[in-house]
Amino acid sequence: MKIIKRVMVLTAFLMAFASMAQAGISKNEGITCVSKGSTVRAQFDDSRGDHSKNVLVGSKAGPNYGCMGRCGGDCGWGAPSAWTKDCMDHDQCSWENKSTGGSSDPNCGDEFNEAADDWTFGVIRGCRG
16 A cells, blocks of 8 residues: 555656646657657757757667667666657757756756656556557
8 A cells, every 4th residue: 555655646746747847849748659660759958959850769879778769767677668759858868968867957857857757657558669
């Protein structure tokens, strides 16, 4: 029962962050599934302006970015994870800005917030790449 309560609190916390997404070209696109092997236009804003780039879903951009578009760190540790547009936007922003700190990152924090609902509910929705 304690675990369920903690998950519910964490989910509410993440949803609150997701709803605080800021301006720029990036936006919360809801839970939009993407498929490994397809090309998706990653969009994000940072201190240098607005960016848009076509990225192959599931590609490797570098260390710790082995599964572009997959929600969660790198390629995970075997647990199910969602593959979504908002997670792709955050992955590309993080890769280009070497960002850290999740929602507190000055360049990619808004993309992190936009991907929070994808990370939480994407697997349930069926976004399995």
